[in-house]
């Protein structure tokens with residue numbers, strides 16, 4: 001992670017103020033950044049905890065909720081709206097109910113840091129069921145707290161460190177850093193290949209996709225199209241695989257969505273296509289998820305024959 005070296009204090013303040021760098025701002029008018037940071041540091045210190053603990057705890061709780069949501073979505077096979085289900089909330093370790101909203105755009109760190117952890121496209125609400133108390137924060141907060149000792153102030157996104165510690169259950173001296181595991185899944189690379197596409201147009205689209213997703217300047221989509229290995233597939237479906245890229249040719253959308261569960265041993269995450277689909281490109285990547293601290297998560301039993309360890313990602317982080 002890099003920080004923009006040329007960022008001046010005045011420019012930082014300009015970015016933190018309302019309606020400059022973000023709609024709601026990070027620091028309310030009339031508030032002094034250094035004083036806000038000093039007062040929150042004093043609060044944190046008096047509790048005997050650290051910002052790193054708070055950040056780790058947020059990433060654990062939201063990461064577990066995200067994984068439970070992914071499992072639910074796979075088991076549900078898109079019969080119900082995932083967003084309706086998220087509104088109900090996912091329960092982590094019996095006591096933390098997590099709901100969230102995600103947006104199309106990203107908010108980046110006003111300090112100019114780079115990397116996925118310095119971006120947010122989601123706002124979370126975590127409610128501690130046993131007390132009924134909630135906190136609201138953005139996906140950027142773990143980064144703001146751990147790297148900049150900042151919880152915002154004078155804005156709707158202010159996360160009071162004392163309230164956060166109480167609701168999230170952060171105690172002195174405990175290491176809350178999440179443990180991760182991962183496995184391979186196929187992701188839909190793009191939703192191109194609508195009924196209006198010719199094969200030539202599709203090849204051009206696939207080339208752009210491969211360049212983007214693999215970082216290769218000159219990918220060879222024709223090679224993917226022509227020299228892949230034909231995998232056993234349901235009627236009406238042809239799958240060509242080359243390394244970690246694949247092309248799926250289907251006559252109808254539901255041939256893909258309903259029938260293909262695995263390619264080359266890895267689970268396929270059903271893509272959200274619109275309309276009829278003739279071609280779809282996929283790529284295989286790691287799905288990284290947060291392991292439970294306690295074996296107390298409320299688990300949705302998946303349908304079908306998948307093993308729990310093979311559940312794929314569903315929303316977010318399609319491109320790690």
Ligand SMILES: [Zn+2]
Nearest residue numbers: 109111113118
């Ligand atoms: Zn930053």
